[in-house]
Amino acid sequence: MLDDRKKKILQAIINDYVSTAEPIGSRTIARKYDLGISPATIRNEMADLELLGYIEQLHTSSGRIPSAKGYRFFVDSLLSRPVISENEISLISNWYGAKVRRIEEVFQETARIISRMTHNVSLVLAPQFSHCTFKYLQFLPLDDRRVIVVIVTDSGFVENKIIDIPEDTTVEELQRVAAAINNRLSGVSLDAIKASVLKDIRSEVIPDSSLFEAALSVVTSALTIDKKERVYLGGTTQLLNQPEFRDVDKVKNILSMLEEEQLLCDILQAGDGDGVVVKIGQENKYSGIKDCSMVQATYQVEGQVVGTIAVLGPTRMEYGKIMAVLEFMHSHLGEILKKYKM
Amino acid sequence: MLDDRKKKILQAIINDYVSTAEPIGSRTIARKYDLGISPATIRNEMADLELLGYIEQLHTSSGRIPSAKGYRFFVDSLLSRPVISENEISLISNWYGAKVRRIEEVFQETARIISRMTHNVSLVLAPQFSHCTFKYLQFLPLDDRRVIVVIVTDSGFVENKIIDIPEDTTVEELQRVAAAINNRLSGVSLDAIKASVLKDIRSEVIPDSSLFEAALSVVTSALTIDKKERVYLGGTTQLLNQPEFRDVDKVKNILSMLEEEQLLCDILQAGDGDGVVVKIGQENKYSGIKDCSMVQATYQVEGQVVGTIAVLGPTRMEYGKIMAVLEFMHSHLGEILKKYKM
DNA sequence: TATTAGCACTCTATCCGGTTGAGTGCTAAC
């Protein structure tokens, strides 16, 4: 365990490096931070810290920078978790009020707000459609040959698709099919429907109804799309402000990754545990971000975890601030969603 | 007007610069392109071309690069417009088949396909909801206090929103309100509704019905959102492969622009005329892309222009290829949309 | 008269050696 003085020095190194992105030496620490000890002493302590693996040197005569282990210790033991100010809270509420007109926009705006406050890329994973429960399906007539199938879940998600129907289909027939499906599927979770229930139904009922087949295939397709298009990004250009991304090739790597929604979903869903979680450098499983850090948090609706929010940036990030923002979203995004009629 | 030899030399310069991104000199042209004339002659011709403004020099002893005027002449007079191959067409069709499950995905996939084929950023402006005609509105019950308002247009677009209702609202009452609205608005274009009709109605009917108010406000909000969230981007990382974007600050400028959907909408909608249009450098009105080129095309559904597709990149781009791809999309995207049930 | 060879010139990019400055580790004194 580190003694008090080492902690203070480590803290100074991290604070300085986070704000300047430059390696820092003993002399500078002594000058900028009033620790009451000389550069020489700090040098000795820094040599120890390096031996212990908390800081590292790029080359023999450069200053030190925090290592992943250093950041980890900082986050776990040194960080006095700040909370965001009243001022910021009211700003956030204004931002939502000004921009959000419908539920999907909450996610996009959340991503924007988080990135604006943290100066880093933010990711918002919207609730998985498949966790919802099927409520009912309805046909809305469009013209002679087409109807819109609308699927409604208990939480009010609506999914729709246009299908062709035989020309001579009667309204009664449509209603009968809808009733049959609703009767069988109402209250069943979409997960379950996808997994097996659909097959069961198909064998239970009149197999020659092409309308029925079409309606079922819509349900299926509504279920299979749910994994996609559910990640909202904010502030991707913030990356380019970070000195660690001066190099275009590094930017390319990260941006390519951010374009792969499926990958992002997987990364975000892998988030273990509730609350705010910090993953530093190598702790990230996906190799493309092994020199980045990611702070993740879940959020809840009706007491159930439904989605994940995250901030991605260089390991040199303002962990305190970011954790505070995500902490806030973790505990308030649910309410906000409710407010905008989820 | 340029004589034949000057044209050939200009063509050689442009071809070479487009593929290498390096200024090219007389000696190299003579070596690489078999024009049957000596470097000295080429030098004289190049001096003329520079005087005429078709090419330019970065400094006295560098090779020449095409100017905007040069590219313009190339596009207008030198370019033998290629068409994309059968091979590529079947590739495209496969890509759509593999990815697209619903109508919105057509736009995203179109953007991806275009950028993949052109190696540049692509933009797809989805059809404006507001050009459609209101068909009807329907209430779908959710629970005691909430219903989903579904708005259907004649082309099959569906927009939905959840609203609160007074607890004791009867089904008949809902139907009556829906009928009243449908009666009045059916067949009216959404543009017109937004512009004025809504105000008229409000005064015509029972003003104390809060349900009625809520339904109308949903119609309004469904109309006001239509300008947003309708631009799909593809291949933003392609930018980073271009040597002209080696500089992170330039990348930042463009990427920031690409994040502003409203701006993109404006730029894309400004597209004058039908068919494929090329805007080179300064020809672009928006100052942020004055050193880029943009190739735009419209696409149609039912014989009506409903949206725009575009490719954005450095002025040094493969105009021929890009125009061919957009030409194809211009004439086929309509069908593709129909195929996926627009 | 149009083309070409030859030549002097220009300008960038690159390499190289010297200098500066921030930083270190070690040792000896406090």
Add this chain to the structure above:
DNA sequence: GTTAGCACTCAACCGGATAGAGTGCTAATA
């Protein structure tokens, strides 16, 4: 245990020399 002093290291910066690609001009050539 702390600190001052000192020799040492290394990246960054600067300036001069060089190489190379390219030009424009002039005179010779077909």
